[in-house]
Amino acid sequence: MAEEAILGYLEHNDEIKDSGEFAEEREIEHNEIVNVIKSLHGFRYVDAEDIKRESWVLTDEGKTYAEAGSPEVQLFLAIPEEGIPKDELQKKVGPSLFKIACAQAAKNKWLDMGKQRISRKVQHVDDKVKDLLLQIRQGQVIGSDDIKALKARKLIVPQTWKGYSVKKGPNYAPKRKQVVTDLTRDNFQSGEWKELEFKEYNYSAKGQPLEGGHLHPLLKVRSQLKQIFLCMGFEEMPTNNFVESSFWNFDALFQPQQHPARDSHDTFFLETPSTTNILPEDYVQRVKQVHESGGYGSRGYAYDWKREEANKNLLRTHTTAVSSRMLYQLAKKPFSPKKYFSIDRVFRNEAVDRTHLAEFHQIEGLVCDRGLTLCDLIGVLHDFFSRMGMTKLKFKPAYNPYTEPSMEIFSYHEGFKKWVEVGNSGMFRPEMLQPMGLPEDVQVIAWGLSLERPTMILYGIDNIRDLFGHKVDLGLMKKNPICRLGIE
Ligand code: PHE
Known part of the structure; x- marks a missing residue:
């Protein structure tokens, strides 16, 4: 109806000056007229120009007085001739x-306000406020002093009214042509297709979002890290055993059996099978010996090494367990230099909070060659971390049972404007390498870091539980872009 009214009117007239008046005259909702104008304008049937008007509307309080009369008049009428x-x-x-009315009535000098009694001072009063409110409600224009007074009493508030003036547009027609979007079998059979007008293609419309699979941010960052390692000539180590014996996880790494990390507070031990029964016996003997009494230039820890402790199964607490197995394998063959890496899951019996999970991922790299020094380690770390976009590094002496020297790695974070810890590193001790059977002059430099830390920084995630675990935010998985390492 609104569309016919507008197009019909424009057939014989140049312009609809004011959509508001137009709507009122035809008793059509202004909203409906506006929607039709927008749609006709979209197809260029009409040209439309905005018009804005400041108008006033009654507040809830204003509305009640427009019905029941102003408080001062209500009060006046409640006073009998003889006073009260x-x-x-x-x-x-x-x-x-009473309170509002008294103030106004006093201003108007309508009443005699004795201490005890109130009586009328005049015989008759006009309810000017009510009249004004009714006029405003009807859209009439009233004087600015009256507006000010009503506004001050919070009986009216300003409102911007928006409408249009409308003229014929370049595609004007008295009736909208029905454009079709699909050509059907019926169109062909009836011969209608010859006359039909088709809707134009909108080449700039956005396509439907594709609902395919979504890679988890950890997987995206992991594949980029893999790429970095591969570019640097590293081979990937097999990390497919989450269950490991204490032997490979701790003992082979010269970690004494009383070490606090072995405590069940930090390590998940397995109930079934609780122990391992395959360990390389001759190597076990050499490990026992180095723990108890040393060798290879070391004094050892001087304690009773227990086989039962080494047999205990656990969920590996670090991927260095994988490195120890690999180095042992390497030592069995004639020596050749190697660069290895791994990125996989590890488990620690930790209280879960915003930055800690009981299972997370470690990235580990190691280089095994003759005559390596701490300088080689520092050089490789600079190379590796700069490929991740971390160019400013600092190293701090640290302690690991299996490395000497050991260094914590800090990187300057340009966003946070501070140094953040990004990893741990060191040179594997002879007490670890020699019992394996690696030649005396072979050194191994190694480092490790979590995968979650750089991922959280890259994706701006501040709660690790949004990233991994049963509370993971699926929306985040769907929406997140590919973040490229090296680009902040
Ligand atoms: N395994 C260490 C950790 O869990 C990391 C590390 C790897 C340290 C290799 C030194 C050498 O934190």
Whole structure:
């Protein structure tokens, strides 16, 4: 109806000056007229120009007075000819209306306000406020002093009215042509297709989002890290055993059996099978010996090494367990230099919070060659981390049972404007390498870091539980872009 009205009117007239008046005259909702104008404008049937008007509307309080009369008049009418005791009047009209009304009536000098009694001073009053409110409600224009007074009493508030003036557009027609979007079998059979007008293609419309699979941010960052290692000539180590014996996880790494990390507070031990029964016996003997009494230039830890402790199965607490197995394998063959890496899951019996999970991922790299020094380690770390976008590094002496020297790695974070710890590193001790059977002059430099840390920084995630675990935010998985390492 609105569309016919607009197009029909424009057939014989140049312009609809004001959509508001147009709507009112035809008793059509202005909203409906506006929607039709927008749609006709979209197809260029009409040209439309905005018009804005400041108008006033009644507040809830204003509305009640427009119906029941202003409080001052209500009060006036409640006073009988002979006057009335103040408290009685207050009871009659209610305390809140009484208060507002008294103030206004006093201003108007309508009443005699004795201490005890109130009586009329004049015979008759006009309810100007009510009249003004009714005029405003009808859209009439009233004087600016009256507006000011009503506004001050919070009976009216300003409102911007928006509408259009409308003229014929370049595609004007008295009736909208029905454009079709699909050509059907019926169109062909009826011969209608010859006359039909088709909707134009909108080449800039966005396509439907594809609902395919979504890679988890950890997987994206992991594949980039893999790429970095491969570019640097590293081979990937097999990390497919989450269950490991204490032997490979701790003992082979010269970690004494009383070491606190072995405590069940930090390590998940397995109930079934609780122990391993295959360990390389001759190597086990050499490990026992180096723990108890040393060798290879070491004094050892001087304690009773227990086989039962080494047999205990656990969920590996670091991927260095994988490195120890690999180095042992390497030592069995004639020596050749190797660069190995791994990225996989590890488990620690930790209290879960914003930055800690009981299972997370470690990235580990190691280089095994003759005559390596701490300088080689520092050089490789600079190379590796700069490929991740971390160019400013600092090293701090640290302690690991299996490395000497050991260094914590800090990187300057340009966003946080501070140094953040990004990893741990060191040179594997002879007490670890020699019992394996690696030649004496072979050194191994190694480092490790978590995968979660750089991923959280790259994706701006501050709660690790949004990233991994049963509380993971699936929306985040779907929306997240590919973040490229090396680009902050
Ligand atoms: N395994 C160490 C950790 O869990 C990391 C590390 C790897 C340290 C290799 C030194 C050498 O934190």
